[in-house]
Amino acid sequence: MRRNQVRGNTYRWEQLVHGSTVAKIVSPIVSLVVLTLVGAATRYFTQNRRNSCFRRNVADQAFVTLATNDVCCQGALVLGQSLRSHGATRRLVVLITPPVSHLLRAVLSRVFDEVVEVNVINSADCIPLARTWTPELGVSLTKLHCWALTRYSKCVFLDADTLVLSNIDELFDRGELSAAPDPGWPDCFNTSVFVFQPSLETHSRLLQHAADHGSFDGADQGLLNSFFSSWSTADIHKHLPFIYNLSMAYNMAYTYHPAFKQFGSAAKVVRFLGCRKPWSYKYNPQMGSVVQDGTGTAIPQQLAFLNLWWNIYHSSVLPLFENLRNVAEHTSPGHAVPPGGLGEPCARSVSGPTEPPPTEVPPEKPVVVEETPSCPKECHQEDVTGGPATGTPAGVLRDPISPPSPQFSDVTEAETPSQPVDNGESGPSEDTLAPRQAPPAEATREPAPRDMLEVGLAVSVSAMSIEEKVREPSPEEERRKWEDGHIDYLGRDGFARIQAKLDRFLQ
Numbered sequence: 001m002r003r004n005q006v007r008g009n010t011y012r013w014e015q016l017v018h019g020s021t022v023a024k025i026v027s028p029i030v031s032l033v034v035l036t037l038v039g040a041a042t043r044y045f046t047q048n049r050r051n052s053c054f055r056r057n058v059a060d061q062a063f064v065t066l067a068t069n070d071v072c073c074q075g076a077l078v079l080g081q082s083l084r085s086h087g088a089t090r091r092l093v094v095l096i097t098p099p100v101s102h103l104l105r106a107v108l109s110r111v112f113d114e115v116v117e118v119n120v121i122n123s124a125d126c127i128p129l130a131r132t133w134t135p136e137l138g139v140s141l142t143k144l145h146c147w148a149l150t151r152y153s154k155c156v157f158l159d160a161d162t163l164v165l166s167n168i169d170e171l172f173d174r175g176e177l178s179a180a181p182d183p184g185w186p187d188c189f190n191t192s193v194f195v196f197q198p199s200l201e202t203h204s205r206l207l208q209h210a211a212d213h214g215s216f217d218g219a220d221q222g223l224l225n226s227f228f229s230s231w232s233t234a235d236i237h238k239h240l241p242f243i244y245n246l247s248m249a250y251n252m253a254y255t256y257h258p259a260f261k262q263f264g265s266a267a268k269v270v271r272f273l274g275c276r277k278p279w280s281y282k283y284n285p286q287m288g289s290v291v292q293d294g295t296g297t298a299i300p301q302q303l304a305f306l307n308l309w310w311n312i313y314h315s316s317v318l319p320l321f322e323n324l325r326n327v328a329e330h331t332s333p334g335h336a337v338p339p340g341g342l343g344e345p346c347a348r349s350v351s352g353p354t355e356p357p358p359t360e361v362p363p364e365k366p367v368v369v370e371e372t373p374s375c376p377k378e379c380h381q382e383d384v385t386g387g388p389a390t391g392t393p394a395g396v397l398r399d400p401i402s403p404p405s406p407q408f409s410d411v412t413e414a415e416t417p418s419q420p421v422d423n424g425e426s427g428p429s430e431d432t433l434a435p436r437q438a439p440p441a442e443a444t445r446e447p448a449p450r451d452m453l454e455v456g457l458a459v460s461v462s463a464m465s466i467e468e469k470v471r472e473p474s475p476e477e478e479r480r481k482w483e484d485g486h487i488d489y490l491g492r493d494g495f496a497r498i499q500a501k502l503d504r505f506l507q
């Protein structure tokens with residue numbers, strides 16, 4: 001009966017509609033409006049779903065950086081915090097090498113979802129590369145290991161000396177290999193920022209390519225440009241706009257100043273090119289500005305970015321050290337570090353893909369380590385680098401998939417995929433927090449001088465600086481060097497010292 005009534009109503013409506021001239025005019029308009037509304041609603045819901053999907057962390061994509069020593073780790077930390085503060089929705093991964101100290105590993109694990117230890121690829125070990133080898137840059141070849149991060153479907157690599165100025169998640173819409181032109185030779189891409197697709201096949205082809213052809217600049221950029229040699233002509237979509245890799249060289253005026261004036265404000269990633277990095281400057285926290293010391297005065301455009309870098313360091317990185325130090329002070333020596341790391345995370349701990357990105361540490365947080373205006377630089381170094389109970393790496397993973405390469409004797413032997421891998425679903429397991437049982441394969445090679453760098457922080461009310469110091473090799477490292485045939489005949493292993501040791505032994 002109800003159905004009949006409905007039918008009756010429909011009939012009357014049709015009669016009414018078809019019978020009236022007004023209805024004949026109104027009907028298409030109503031249909032059009034209804035269709036438009038349905039279309040808009042569909043678009044709205046689809047878009048919303050897509051947005052909410054992207055708002056969640058996308059677990060199989062990552063921003064990746066590299067830091068082979070404690071000094072570069074300072075850059076990686078600022079980069080990581082800048083990504084977080086701009087709402088990066090992908091995971092953050094930092095590749096480190098064995099010389100990175102336990103303290104820095106612990107701090108890195110507060111900012112990055114994964115701290116992955118890889119082997120140093122040093123072009124000095126490879127004859128074809130040796131022709132153009134420069135020790136400073138050779139280590140950057142280590143970034144090739146990013147292709148072995150196959151738990152991610154796509155990644156964006158950023159050098160540790162880059163700083164993110166706004167959200168750059170859209171880079172994940174690009175394919176491999178997307179990069180910005182190098183300012184020095186725009187037919188080459190610059191390898192400070194690039195989009196890539198992890199693949200073990202590409203990884204081993206890259207290593208093979210390095211061994212077969214070397215690198216025309218002795219570093220990763222030459223190698224990657226000759227490997228992805230069609231970049232300049234094949235696909236314009238793989239050319240990232242320059243605003244994703246704005247080069248800032250110290251005390252060098254920008255070569256195309258009008259363009260900088262016109263487009264500079266749209267920059268999304270800035271890179272501190274060359275030998276003088278932000279961490280080489282002194283910073284005055286009261287003024288919120290780097291201290292110009294006359295040795296390579298920064299130009300105004302660069303100064304703004306340098307100040308921003310230091311501002312982030314001061315407000316969001318320094319508290320992480322402070323926090324760890326506090327925790328270490330409350331942890332008796334030999335105490336196991338609890339799962340989840342050392343104390344409360346300042347920035348973040350390992351989180352699942354659905355957790356919202358952590359917020360930056362509020363700038364109000366007190367950050368001064370020691371308030372001693374006239375203290376000499378060295379006096380606070382141990383405050384940070386030598387604190388107790390920081391000897392346990394927190395959330396540090398070995399790279400599970402670095403295949404060995406005959407050309408690179410220092411490349412890690414492949415580890416079984418069954419090794420604990422942080423899947424990002426929970427905090428680091430006790431396994432991953434435990435000190436490594438066996439030294440990594442690559443630790444048997446002699447670390448390059450730059451790899452032996454540690455940092456000290458000199459902090460006073462009016463000046464802060466990150467100080468590089470060359471770490472004395474441990475007795476274990478000394479022994480390994482000796483066993484590997486790296487003998488310091490003129491110094492530590494000189495005949496006189498050996499004789500003295502023998503004499504002592506024979507007494």
Ligand SMILES: O=c1ccn([C@@H]2O[C@H](COP(=O)(O)OP(=O)(O)O[C@H]3O[C@H](CO)[C@@H](O)[C@H](O)[C@H]3O)[C@@H](O)[C@H]2O)c(=O)[nH]1
Nearest residue numbers: 066067068072140159160161191192219220221273274450
């Ligand atoms: O001792 C080092 C040196 C470098 N790096 C890493 O490698 C990157 C590049 O090294 P950098 O000293 O910044 O080189 P630049 O001369 O500023 O950069 C150019 O030259 C490098 C070598 O080709 C390329 O990797 C860069 O992409 C390219 O912009 C750094 O940001 C770090 O991520 C380390 O981890 N440890």
